[in-house]
Amino acid sequence: MSFMVLLGIALIAFSPVLVLVLLTVAQSAELVVLLVCSAFFWLLSILVTSILWFIISPIRDAYVWAIFLAVALQEVGRWATYRVLKRAEPGLLKVADFANSRLVHHRLAYVSGLGFGIMSALIQFNPVLSVATGPGMLPSPGCTGNSYYLVSAFTICCFSLLHVFWHVVFSHGMNTNSKVLVAIVPIAHLAASLLTLINESGESCAGALVPLYIELALFGFICWRIISKRPSREF
Amino acid sequence: MSSGGKLARSDSTDSTDSVTADTPLLTPSSPTSAPAPSYSTTTTTTGTPSNPASSSSSDQQRRRTASAALGSSPYSSSSFSSSAAAAPLNAEMASRGNFDTQSVSSVSSTDQLLLSPTQPQRSQQLLEDAQERRRQQSAAATQNSQPGAAAAPQPPRRAVAPQGNANSLNGNERTDAAGSPNAGANAAGDAAEGEEEDEDEELKYGAKEVMALIVPVTLCMAIVVASIQSITYYAQDSGDYLAYIAFKEDSDSGAENFGGAIINALIIVGVILVMTCVLVLLYKYRCYKAIWMWLFLSTVMLLFLFTYIYLELVFDRYNVAMDWVTFAFVIWNFGCVGVVAVHWKAPLLLQQAYLITTSALLALTLIKHLPEWTTWVLLAAIAVYDLFAVLCPRGPLKVLVETAQERNEPIFPALIYSSTMAWIAVAAVDKPVPSEDAEEVPQLQAARNDPEAAPVSTAQPTAPAAARQRRTGTNAGAAADEDEATNATAAAEQSQDSTAPAEDDEGTYSSSSLSHFHACSCSLSCFCTTEHGVKLGLGDFIFYSVLVGKASVSNNWSTILSCFFAILVGLCLTLVLLAIYRRALPALPISIAFGLLFYYVSNEVLVPFNNQLSAVQVFV
Numbered sequence: 001m002s003f004m005v006l007l008g009i010a011l012i013a014f015s016p017v018l019v020l021v022l023l024t025v026a027q028s029a030e031l032v033v034l035l036v037c038s039a040f041f042w043l044l045s046i047l048v049t050s051i052l053w054f055i056i057s058p059i060r061d062a063y064v065w066a067i068f069l070a071v072a073l074q075e076v077g078r079w080a081t082y083r084v085l086k087r088a089e090p091g092l093l094k095v096a097d098f099a100n101s102r103l104v105h106h107r108l109a110y111v112s113g114l115g116f117g118i119m120s121a122l123i124q125f126n127p128v129l130s131v132a133t134g135p136g137m138l139p140s141p142g143c144t145g146n147s148y149y150l151v152s153a154f155t156i157c158c159f160s161l162l163h164v165f166w167h168v169v170f171s172h173g174m175n176t177n178s179k180v181l182v183a184i185v186p187i188a189h190l191a192a193s194l195l196t197l198i199n200e201s202g203e204s205c206a207g208a209l210v211p212l213y214i215e216l217a218l219f220g221f222i223c224w225r226i227i228s229k230r231p232s233r234e235f
Numbered sequence: 236m237s238s239g240g241k242l243a244r245s246d247s248t249d250s251t252d253s254v255t256a257d258t259p260l261l262t263p264s265s266p267t268s269a270p271a272p273s274y275s276t277t278t279t280t281t282g283t284p285s286n287p288a289s290s291s292s293s294d295q296q297r298r299r300t301a302s303a304a305l306g307s308s309p310y311s312s313s314s315f316s317s318s319a320a321a322a323p324l325n326a327e328m329a330s331r332g333n334f335d336t337q338s339v340s341s342v343s344s345t346d347q348l349l350l351s352p353t354q355p356q357r358s359q360q361l362l363e364d365a366q367e368r369r370r371q372q373s374a375a376a377t378q379n380s381q382p383g384a385a386a387a388p389q390p391p392r393r394a395v396a397p398q399g400n401a402n403s404l405n406g407n408e409r410t411d412a413a414g415s416p417n418a419g420a421n422a423a424g425d426a427a428e429g430e431e432e433d434e435d436e437e438l439k440y441g442a443k444e445v446m447a448l449i450v451p452v453t454l455c456m457a458i459v460v461a462s463i464q465s466i467t468y469y470a471q472d473s474g475d476y477l478a479y480i481a482f483k484e485d486s487d488s489g490a491e492n493f494g495g496a497i498i499n500a501l502i503i504v505g506v507i508l509v510m511t512c513v514l515v516l517l518y519k520y521r522c523y524k525a526i527w528m529w530l531f532l533s534t535v536m537l538l539f540l541f542t543y544i545y546l547e548l549v550f551d552r553y554n555v556a557m558d559w560v561t562f563a564f565v566i567w568n569f570g571c572v573g574v575v576a577v578h579w580k581a582p583l584l585l586q587q588a589y590l591i592t593t594s595a596l597l598a599l600t601l602i603k604h605l606p607e608w609t610t611w612v613l614l615a616a617i618a619v620y621d622l623f624a625v626l627c628p629r630g631p632l633k634v635l636v637e638t639a640q641e642r643n644e645p646i647f648p649a650l651i652y653s654s655t656m657a658w659i660a661v662a663a664v665d666k667p668v669p670s671e672d673a674e675e676v677p678q679l680q681a682a683r684n685d686p687e688a689a690p691v692s693t694a695q696p697t698a699p700a701a702a703r704q705r706r707t708g709t710n711a712g713a714a715a716d717e718d719e720a721t722n723a724t725a726a727a728e729q730s731q732d733s734t735a736p737a738e739d740d741e742g743t744y745s746s747s748s749l750s751h752f753h754a755c756s757c758s759l760s761c762f763c764t765t766e767h768g769v770k771l772g773l774g775d776f777i778f779y780s781v782l783v784g785k786a787s788v789s790n791n792w793s794t795i796l797s798c799f800f801a802i803l804v805g806l807c808l809t810l811v812l813l814a815i816y817r818r819a820l821p822a823l824p825i826s827i828a829f830g831l832l833f834y835y836v837s838n839e840v841l842v843p844f845n846n847q848l849s850a851v852q853v854f855v
Contacts (some may be wrong), residue, residue, distance in 0.1 A: 070855035127849035198850035
C-alpha cells in the first residue's frame with residue numbers, strides 16, 4: 001500500500017515536468033545542459049536561503065520571513081540564470097538545430113524554467129518522500145480528510161509548472177524591457193508561496209490549492225499570449 | 236572479507252594510478268593537435284580583432300565559396316530571403332561575434348606557442364590548399380544537394396539548416412541583405428562571425444560531449460547509489476579497512492578523528508603518488524609488458540573478484556538461491572567477456588558498460604573500506620593531488636603526458652572512458668575530404684579539416700584515411716543516415732585500408748586500430764580532448780561515485796541530488812575550461828569542491844530547512 005501511494009504521488013508531482021522534459025528537451029544536448037545548469041542555479045539559491053535561515057535564527061519559526069527570503073533569492077537566481085543564458089545565447093543559437101525558430105528565445109527560457117521547476121519539485125518532494133516510505137497515512141494539516149502526500153504532490157506539481165511559466169514571462173519581460181512582466185513574476189511567486197501558508201494555519205487545503213491552480217492557469221494564459229504574439233522588433 | 240579489502244586496495248591503486256596519456260594534444264603531427272594548427276591558421280591569415288580588414292577579406296572569400304555551395308541549392312536562397320526580416324537580431328549577433336573573436340584569438344595565440352616555428356608558413360600554405368579543396372567540395376556539394384532537391388518537395392532538414400553552420404552563413408547573408416549603413420562594421424562583424432563559427436563548432440561539440448559524459452557518469456552514480464540504498468553491507472562501517480588506514484577513527488573526539496583522517500588520506504595519496512611514479516618510470520624505460528600486465532591483472536581482479544562479492548551480496552539481499560555451478564558459469568563469462576572488452580575489442584556499448592561497471596564496483600569497495608572521515612578528507616586530497624599531478628610542470632601525470640607526446644604513441648587504452656567510437660580513427664587523410672563535409676557544413680569543416688589533416692599525413696604517411704570516420708563520430712547523432720551512405724562509398728574507396736574498421740552504428744573496430752591509433756587516454760583523472768571528443772579517466776568516475784555514494788549513506792535524497800547536480804555542473808565547468816585551455820585538465824577539483832560544499836551545506840542546513848517547511852506544507 002505504502003509503495004503504491006508513493007508511486008502515485010510521485011507520478012502526480014512529476015509526470016507533467018517529466019513528460020515535458022522527455023518530449024521537448026531530451027533530444028537536444030544543448031538543452032539538457034541548459035536544464036542542468038538552471039537546475040543548479042535553483043539549487044544554489046535554495047542553499048543560500050537555507051544558510052541564511054540557519055544563521056538568522058529568529059526567523060527559523062517565522063515561515064513568512066523564510067518565504068520572503070526564499071522567494072527573493074530564487075528571483076535573484078532566476079535573474080542570474082537569465083543573464084548567464086543571455087551571455088551564452090549567441091553561441092547556443094548558432095549551434096542548435098532549432099535556432100531559426102522564431103520562438104527560440106522562449107524555448108530557451110522555457111527550458112531554464114523547466115530546470116527551476118524540476119529542481120524545486122525534486123528538493124521539495126524529498127521530505128514527503130521520506131515520510132511516505134514509512135507505513136501508515138498522514139493527514140494533511142490543512143484538511144485532515146485528505147492525505148498529506150496527495151496535497152503536497154498537487155502543490156509541488158503546480159509549483160514546478162509555475163516556474164516554467166514564470167521564467168518565460170520573466171525573460172520575455174527582460175527582453176522587451178517590460179517592467180510589468182518583470183515585476184509580476186516575483187509578486188506572483190511571493191503570492192503563491194504565501195498562499196501555502198493557509199495549509200500551515202490548518203484552515204483548509206482548497207484555500208491554497210484552488211488559487212494556486214488559478215494562478216497557474218493565469219500564467220499559462222499570459223505565456224500563451226506572449227508566445228502567440230508576432231515577433232517584435234526589439235529582440 | 237579482509238583479504239578482499241586488501242586486494243581491493245591494491246587494485247584501486249592500480250587503476251587510480253594508471254595515468255594520463257594524452258598523446259596528441261600538443262604535437263602537430265598527431266590528429267588531436269589538429270585544432271592548434273587550424274586555429275593558428277585562422278589567426279595568422281584571417282587576423283585578429285586589431286586588423287579586421289584582412290580578416291574580412293579572407294573570410295569573405297571563405298563565405299563566397301560556401302555560399303556558392305549553398306546558393307546553388309534551391310532552399311538556401313529561399314531561406315536567405317525569408318530570414319532577411321531578422322536583421323536586427325543579426326546585427327546584435329555580429330556585435331557579439333566581435334566579442335567572441337577576442338576570446339578565439341586569445342585561444343589561438345596560446346596554441347601558437349605550442350607550434351613549431353615553421354608552422355605558420357606551413358599552415359598558410361595549407362590554408363591555400365584548403366581553399367582549393369573547398370572549391371572542389373563546393374562543387375561536389377552542389378551536385379550532392381541538387382538531386383535531393385528534385386526528389387523531395389519538403390526540403391530535408393540538413394539542407395535547410397545544416398548543423399547550424401549554414402544558419403550562421405545565413406546570418407551573414409542576412410546582415411548583408413539588411414544593408415547595414417556601416418559597411419566596415421558589417422565586414423568586421425562577418426569576420427567575427429567567421430571566427431566565431433570555429434568556436435561554435437567547438438561549442439556544439441561541447442554540448443554533445445557533455446551529454447556523452449553526463450550519461451555514463453549518471454549511470455555509474457546510479458549503480459552506486461542504488462547498491463548502497465538496497466544493500467546495507469556497503470553502508471555499514473564494519474571496521475575492516477584498507478591496509479593503508481593507519482587510524483581507525485574509533486576515538487570519541489572529533490578533532491582526533493579528523494587528524495587521523497588527514498593522516499590516512501595523506502598516506503593513501505602518498506601511495507598513489509608512488510605508484511604513479513612507478514608507472515611513469517616503467518613507461519619512461521619502455522617496460523610496456525609490465526604495465527600491460529599490471530593493468531591486466533587489476534582488470535581481472537575487478538571483474539572476477541569484485542563481481543563475485545557484489546553478486547553474492549545482491550543474491551543475499553534479494554534472497555536468491557543459486558548453485559555454485561551456475562554462479563561460477565556466470566562469473567566466468569562475465570569476467571572473460573569483460574577482460575576481452577576492456578583490453579582487446581568489443582562493441583563500444585559493451586566496452587563502456589564494462590568500464591562503468593568496474594568503476595562502480597571499485598567505488599562501492601572504497602566506500603565500504605574507508606572510514607567515514609577519511610573518505611571526505613581523501614576526496615579533497617585527491618582533488619588537490621589531481622590538480623598537482625596534471626598541471627604542475629613536474630607532476631607525474633604531466634611527465635607521462637609529455638613522454639607520450641614525445642613518442643607520439645598512446646598508452647593504457649584499458650582504463651579510460653571514451654565517449655565516442657571515432658577515437659580509434661585518428662589517423663590521417665592524404666586525399667581530399669569526402670564530399671559529405673562540403674554538403675553538411677560547407678566551409679568550416681574544410682577549414683578545420685585540411686590544415687589539420689596534412690601535417691598528420693606527413694607524420695604518418697602510411698596511416699589510413701580517417702577523416703570520414705572522424706566525421707562519423709562527430710555527427711553520428713545528427714546525420715546518421717546520410718553519413719552511412721557516404722561512408723559506404725568512402726569505405727569502398729578505401730577498401731585497401733586494412734585498419735579502417737567496418738563501422739556501423741555501434742562501431743566495431745579492430746584491435747590494431749585500438750593499439751596504434753588511440754589518440755588520448757587518461758586514467759586517473761583528467762579530461763583530454765581529441766578531435767572526437769572528451770575522454771574522462773575512470774578515476775573520475777570512481778571518485779564522483781564515491782562522493783555521491785557516501786552522500787547516499789546519509790539516506791537523504793536532497794543531499795544526494797545536491798551532490799549529483801554539483802558534480803555535473805562541475806563537469807560542465809571543467810569542459811568549458813577545457814574548451815578555453817585546450818589541454819589535459821584535471822576533472823576532479825571543481826566537481827569535488829562543489830560536491831563537498833554542497834554535501835555539507837545540504838546535510839547541515841538544507842535538510843532541516845526543507846523538513847521544517849514541508850512538515851507544515853509550506854512551499855517556496
